[in-house]
Amino acid sequence: MTDWITRWQIGRIGWHRESVHSKLIEFIDYLKLHPGDTVFVPLCGKSNDMYYLLERGFKVIGVELSELAIVQFFEEHNLNYSIQKIDQFSIYRGDNITLYCGDYFELNSELLESVSAVYDRAALVALPIDLRAKYAQHLYSIISNGCRVLLLTLNYPQSQMGGPPYAVNKDEVVSLFSKGFECQQLQCFNDIENEPKFLRAGVEFIEKATYCLQKTGE
Numbered sequence: 195m196t197d198w199i200t201r202w203q204i205g206r207i208g209w210h211r212e213s214v215h216s217k218l219i220e221f222i223d224y225l226k227l228h229p230g231d232t233v234f235v236p237l238c239g240k241s242n243d244m245y246y247l248l249e250r251g252f253k254v255i256g257v258e259l260s261e262l263a264i265v266q267f268f269e270e271h272n273l274n275y276s277i278q279k280i281d282q283f284s285i286y287r288g289d290n291i292t293l294y295c296g297d298y299f300e301l302n303s304e305l306l307e308s309v310s311a312v313y314d315r316a317a318l319v320a321l322p323i324d325l326r327a328k329y330a331q332h333l334y335s336i337i338s339n340g341c342r343v344l345l346l347t348l349n350y351p352q353s354q355m356g357g358p359p360y361a362v363n364k365d366e367v368v369s370l371f372s373k374g375f376e377c378q379q380l381q382c383f384n385d386i387e388n389e390p391k392f393l394r395a396g397v398e399f400i401e402k403a404t405y406c407l408q409k410t411g412e
């Protein structure tokens with residue numbers, strides 16, 4: 195955890211993108227959102243995808259360890275915010291957006307009662323294998339039945355490069371979400387040509403996949 199905080203302090207945030215993720219734009223309809231619905235963005239960083247969701251008329255709830263990331267999000271978008279401290283979270287509230295500064299694993303279902311959908315980009319794949327199982331179980335326990343999840347993952351030969359981001363293949367996604375979720379892979383393609391860091395390291399392929407999950411509760 196301290197490693198993430200340090201990364202934010204020294205600006206080692208190579209995962210951050212100025213543009214909106216093309217897969218969010220391409221696949222957002224799978225979330226079957228209505229205007230005013232709330233999207234939960236776990237391990238949100240200062241993702242500009244959250245701003246895109248706000249602009250589309252949705253509400254956003256995020257959770258992020260780094261206070262710096264949260265403050266930068268509000269300041270870079272010129273959004274006003276208030277701060278409230280409750281238990282283990284500092285809660286940053288702006289118009290239609292609430293970002294919990296603290297540990298994802300401390301969130302509970304009451305805090306996410308209003309959530310209709312989840313957008314996971316670089317959250318599951320940011321975690322090492324033991325935490326990925328805990329992440330999926332915790333997600334199950336904090337979202338409501340019927341809630342949909344748009345999940346983006348990466349898969350590459352882990353022996354050829356270390357994470358994060360960690361390699362997560364389809365078998366692992368299916369297994370992680372086998373209890374209580376329906377899981378559909380929407381897309382999967384090799385994008386090694388557009389990943390110079392992986393190319394330089396001699397990694398043979400990097401598959402980028404998009405999934406739509408739905409919590410069935412069964």
Ligand SMILES: C[S@@+](CC[C@H](N)C(=O)[O-])C[C@H]1O[C@@H](n2cnc3c(N)ncnc32)[C@H](O)[C@@H]1O
Binds near residue numbers: 195236241
């Ligand atoms: C790889 S970044 C992805 C950020 C964002 N999803 C994006 O697409 O730009 C992972 C983020 O998760 C945060 N993080 C890691 N572990 C966390 C935890 N247990 N609870 C909350 N945030 C966490 C890190 O500080 C970091 O900003």
